[in-house]
Amino acid sequence: xEHNHLxxxxxxxxxxxxxxxxxxxxxxxxxxxxxxxxxxxxGFWVDLIGLEGVILAQQHFLAQPTDIILSSxxxxxxxxxxxxxxxxxxxxxxxxxxxxxxxxxxxxxVPVLIEFSFIxxxxxxxxxxxxxxxxTSFSCLPKSVITTPGCxxxxxxxxxxxxxISMWHYVNCNIPKGTDPFxxxxxxxxxxxxxxxxxxxxxHALEYWNASLEMPEKVLFLKYEDIKSDPVxxxxxxxxxxxxxxxxxxxxxxxxxxxxxxxxxxxxxxxxVNKTGKYNMLDKFEIENRSFFxxxxxxxxKNYLTPEMAARFDQISEQKWKASGLSFNVTxx
Numbered sequence: 001x002e003h004n005h006l007x008x009x010x011x012x013x014x015x016x017x018x019x020x021x022x023x024x025x026x027x028x029x030x031x032x033x034x035x036x037x038x039x040x041x042x043g044f045w046v047d048l049i050g051l052e053g054v055i056l057a058q059q060h061f062l063a064q065p066t067d068i069i070l071s072s073x074x075x076x077x078x079x080x081x082x083x084x085x086x087x088x089x090x091x092x093x094x095x096x097x098x099x100x101x102x103x104x105x106x107x108x109x110v111p112v113l114i115e116f117s118f119i120x121x122x123x124x125x126x127x128x129x130x131x132x133x134x135x136t137s138f139s140c141l142p143k144s145v146i147t148t149p150g151c152x153x154x155x156x157x158x159x160x161x162x163x164x165i166s167m168w169h170y171v172n173c174n175i176p177k178g179t180d181p182f183x184x185x186x187x188x189x190x191x192x193x194x195x196x197x198x199x200x201x202x203x204h205a206l207e208y209w210n211a212s213l214e215m216p217e218k219v220l221f222l223k224y225e226d227i228k229s230d231p232v233x234x235x236x237x238x239x240x241x242x243x244x245x246x247x248x249x250x251x252x253x254x255x256x257x258x259x260x261x262x263x264x265x266x267x268x269x270x271x272x273v274n275k276t277g278k279y280n281m282l283d284k285f286e287i288e289n290r291s292f293f294x295x296x297x298x299x300x301x302k303n304y305l306t307p308e309m310a311a312r313f314d315q316i317s318e319q320k321w322k323a324s325g326l327s328f329n330v331t332x333x
Contacts, residue, residue, distance in 0.1 A: 031195035034174040053115030061142040065150030070133045074197040075166040077156040077224040079292045082106035083263040088239045096262045105289045138207035155208040158224030159328040161301035173291045202320040209326045231260045265296030
């Protein structure tokens, strides 16, 4: 038994060495991230911290038919989607008075990102929870996610301008001490060039959008703005897609509304754990939970971007998305 354990550790160590050698040969660039550089891998700019895990997951992750993978580009509704998914799936186990969401940030309630689990040698699954999470682009997902019947993906994103503003604030909140924050003009340039967490953002969203059109039974594409405008409808839609539909009796008892209220920005952002708590990422970095909660508003970009900056974002959206039908109907005017 001990021999097998040592043999497995040696194989894992060798695999990581091979991956590190591969990473060392990839193009690198400074990007809109709080630490180190980005590497270009299979068309996307990936943070060095997560890239090893992305590659190891591609090689070794085996999806299961019951898996529900919550995917998103960073700073586009990840915290909210995890909270909603967790509240829906566990609603018969917890209520709005004893839910773990009241004492933990949603990133702790849903298991660690698939790609991070391979870096830590930890399971990305919880024994009693079908939810997993990732920031990986669709084309970089492990093949088993696509080929395993029953395995589902829920994707959320938002208007690129609001995503950018949220990311810019988040990065500047989490840069190492002694490091100058990113000026707005430089951050805009980097984001528009695709040099951001898992960028280009437009390509990330487009891949999942196309997948949702080709495989609607497997991929659900959600827009942050749509959920904000009609949360009850979209929570019911999300629950139905994940295989946890609300019964008529639950609806009559106001269960949908309770999930909406429990996971609302106003509720979560005002919890003590999300005002003063910290999230330990990869056992290496402590991130203040409050940095996951800024405004949760639609259109906040208007308070920061010049008309010229906003027009540039809209032009890229038009260029990248027009042929696909993907649109957020939020213009710079």
